[in-house]
Amino acid sequence: MTTPARLPPGGRAQSSKQVLWSLAPSVYAPTLLEFAGLSALMPVIPLLALDLGFAAWQAAALTTVFGLTSFLGPIPAGRFISRVGARRALVSTGVLLVLSNLVAFMVLTPGVHGDPGPRHQLTFLGLLLVMAISTQVWQLGRQAYLGTALPPTMRARGMTMFGGVIRLGEVIGPLLGALVMALGSDTGVFILFAVTAAAGTVMIAIFLPPGETRPTSRRPRGERIPHSTARSRLDRAVLSRMAMVGLGIAPVMMARVNRPVIVPLLG
Template sequence: MAEEFRLRSVAVAVYGPAALFGLAEGAMLPVVALSAIDRGATTPVAALIGALLGIGALATNIPAGILATRVGERKSMLLAAAVSAVGLVLCLVNIGTGPGALVLYGAGVLLIGAASAVYSLARQSYLTESVPLHMRARALSTLGGTMRVGLFLGPFAGAAVMQFWGQSGAYYLSLAAVLAAGVVVYRVPDLETTAEHRAAAAAITTWGMIKRKWRVYATLGVGILLLSGIRQTRQTVVPLWAAHLGLSPTASSLIYGFAGAIDALVFYPAGKVMDRHGRRWVAVPSAFVLGASFVLMPLTHGAVLLAVVAMVMGFGNGVGSGIVMTLGADVSPAVGRPTHIGVWNELADVGSGLGPLLLAGVTALAGLGFGIVVSGLVGFAAAGALWTWIPRPSRGLRPAAVRGPPP
């Protein structure tokens, strides 16, 4: 019955919109910098505008927890779809070149980043509340996997559409996907809850949650920060090392695509392992394999070996699909879960921001190869932290009873 419940009640409500949001993001990401340059941006300014996606998410994680607590997960997802649509419309408005055009476009990108944080938190909270505990890791790893599939297919779909409508076609595709996700979310039921539960959750402030869970954030949260750092950096090192080897952009893209395909294919078995044997059996190997693939990358001197290492990297990242969400759910309180997830996601996003900065800093001082190796050491540190601080089910994991959508 638990399997039937998950497939029928949660797949449509969460996985469908997650894939659509991933498709929307994947379609627009390759053209963000190009669109900024078309509006008159220099290369550094275009990079800054691209970074607004992450900045928007960082600024919105904690407010997203407050929003989901007050209005509920479903309404938060609907609002995220609406804000994302507004952001995409702003990206489509082209008033020429110059500061005004860049400000308008940057505002659109910033709104999309903020909306992604709200939607990510709301879907994670919704799924955690809806799914039986013994299937939590499978449910959340599948959530991460469907988002990866969307991100993987998005650039290809965007490229096809741009053949007919030019660069704007990527944004039109993203807008259609976001609106479709909103329609799906609109048709799903709200989570059942009581007035007492809502009042108790609303009374929990972010600072109160931090004081209550500070030991978790200072230990396991650090492991999540480190893991998120190396996972984000992996998106940069393959193209950088391919360019260092003198490979063509086409070869670099193919290698990146092969790694992405492996990444998108291995999420569900990892979830089953986590549910049956514990979170360590996936979290620690995922971080270790990522670290090892980084350390091995500077030893590659051609396309074939680089492709092999990149696919190992994709495997390491793919088997860890959903691990950040799963661990965040495992240590979340019964009351105030969205507030906790907001803080948790903030830690992960801080790591995602610091990882590429570490690579850039060490590369500037000692060269790209050394920078990649140092980034790999972050993966080993993450593996050690996760091994040490992931709660053992017998004494540390006592998740609250889940609420579910009405029948």
């Protein structure tokens, strides 16, 4: 009797690598580009705020915009992604991210190098809010796509690699931002962020398959629609648990946001 053929020991690992590499142009490379641009901007926000006439404590408070959107943004961002699909949500917010950085460069540069006023301060605050919301959609959209694109046995590895790419971007970004500032342009970090966001958006538009995470509205035959009262109770229970988790993670998010803010102010 002949024994059945076995896969080589490295066959499964090789296939796993192929799956992860196939996600590089649609998920991992855009994530690296986005976080490189965002991490280049974050340490410069308080410095630009000081140049625009904010007090030191106001400059530090500005970066809480990103922390608040991380806390309050997942629910509306998730609904937006589920309604229009991951690809369309990522491309639209990517374009918005590019435009907001270009507007920030054109509007804020005269204020930083000239006589800043309330118009520059309000513009700065509004554009930071737009960037924070767009970044939130980008993060959730790619995580949602990974949840469907990766097989269950590879999700932990894929999500871990996603987090590792974010950390790599957080290392590269400040170095690029420091290089731009060394060339004599503090507001040049907006151009840097616009370029990285544009490159990531183009990669998503080209390589991310449309409709991967868009839910279907059809129900299986025989499935009953739950009663509105029971459904509302379930929604309240889920929201209460999410609120508790959010409150627990809020101090961690605050610490993560404050880390790249306090050091530039002390410097």
